[in-house]
Structure formats: C-alpha cells, structure tokens
Amino acid sequence: MARWYRLSMMALILLVVWGFGQSSPLEAQVVEGQGQPRFSKANNGVITDRVTGLEWYVGPNEDNTWREAKAWTESLTVDGGGWRLPTMAELKAIYQKGASPYNMDPLFQVKGAWAWSGELRNDWSVWGLAFYNNLQGWHSMNYGNGRVALAVRSRR
Numbered sequence: 228m229a230r231w232y233r234l235s236m237m238a239l240i241l242l243v244v245w246g247f248g249q250s251s252p253l254e255a256q257v258v259e260g261q262g263q264p265r266f267s268k269a270n271n272g273v274i275t276d277r278v279t280g281l282e283w284y285v286g287p288n289e290d291n292t293w294r295e296a297k298a299w300t301e302s303l304t305v306d307g308g309g310w311r312l313p314t315m316a317e318l319k320a321i322y323q324k325g326a327s328p329y330n331m332d333p334l335f336q337v338k339g340a341w342a343w344s345g346e347l348r349n350d351w352s353v354w355g356l357a358f359y360n361n362l363q364g365w366h367s368m369n370y371g372n373g374r375v376a377l378a379v380r381s382r383r
Contacts (some may be wrong), residue, residue, distance in 0.1 A: 234258060258277075263277060264280065264308055265277055265308065266332045271306055272285070272307055273305065274335065275382060279317070280381065281317060281320075282379065282381070282382050282383070283335070283377060284303060285335055285337055285376075286299055287337060288376070289374075289375055290339070291343065291371050293353045293369075293374070299378070300312050300376060300378040303378050306383070310380050311380065312379070313379040314345050314346060315356065317344075318342055318355075319356060320357040322358060322361045324361070330361065331358055337358075337377070339373045340359040341356070341373050341374050342369055342375050343374055344356065351367055352366060352368065353365060353368055
C-alpha cells in the first residue's frame with residue numbers, strides 16, 4: 228500500500244510540474260515599442276488590456292458563488308454593458324507573477340485570489356483560476372469563500 232501511495236504522489240507531482248510548464252498563447256505578452264503600459268484604467272473603472280484587446284471590470288464583492296458572479300456580470304451596465312464571465316484562457320492571460328499580492332496588475336484591485344470563469348465543469352461545478360499560484364481548479368457553483376467576479380468583454 229505504501230508503494231502505491233508513493234507512486235501516486237510522484238505522478239501527482241509530475242502532473243503539477245508539467246502544468247506549470249504549459250502556457251496559453253495569451254500569456255506573457257508585452258506591449259513592445261509602444262511606450263505604454265499593458266493595462267490602463269478609465270475613470271469608470273473599466274480596465275483595458277492593450278495586448279488582448281479585452282476590457283475588464285472588477286466585481287465589488289468578495290465571497291461570490293458562481294451564480295452570484297454570473298448574475299452580476301450579466302446585469303452589469305457600466306459603459307454600455309455587454310459583460311460576461313471570462314474564459315480560463317482569458318484569466319490566465321492576466322496572471323502576472325509578482326505584479327501584486329494577487330499576481331495581476333495592481334489596477335485590478337481585487338478582494339480575493341480566486342476568480343470564477345464562465346466555463347462549466349459539469350452540472351454542479353465550474354472552473355476558476357487561483358491567482359496566488361496560477362493553477363486552475365473547480366468548485367461547486369454554491370461555493371463562494373474567497374471567490375471574486377471579474378467581468379470581461381471585447382473592446383468597444
């Protein structure tokens with residue numbers, strides 16, 4: 228039994244290490260030759276990403292269940308509306324190790340280190356990103372402890 232446990236742990240460690248080596252095509256891009264920062268924030272709170280062309284808006288609350296986060300993004304009317312929950316690739320694209328306590332540009336000023344995505348895992352759970360370590364994981368739609376809502380849309 229101990230041998231099975233050791234082999235399982237080694238396999239798990241290898242999977243985690245392999246996952247850290249994977250990157251999204253949206254990750255780690257820099258705005259070169261433009262002399263401008265990647266992110267800028269308007270007076271209305273909308274954050275523009277010059278690399279991906281996306282606009283972001285940070286939810287006002289922490290500890291959101293997925294249903295609360297989804298309802299908030301769909302009812303958000305800031306700057307004309309059209310907001311949604313981000314994909315996992317979009318969340319990973321704003322991860323910036325060491326940029327702030329939550330590893331994203333300080334303009335985001337989030338109140339938690341875990342963000343919901345709009346990608347369902349199954350009928351009762353949803354994928355999200357842990358910004359403290361850049362790992363994706365899933366939780367029940369009803370779980371909210373430390374979960375923040377980020378709204379995203381294509382630039383207008």
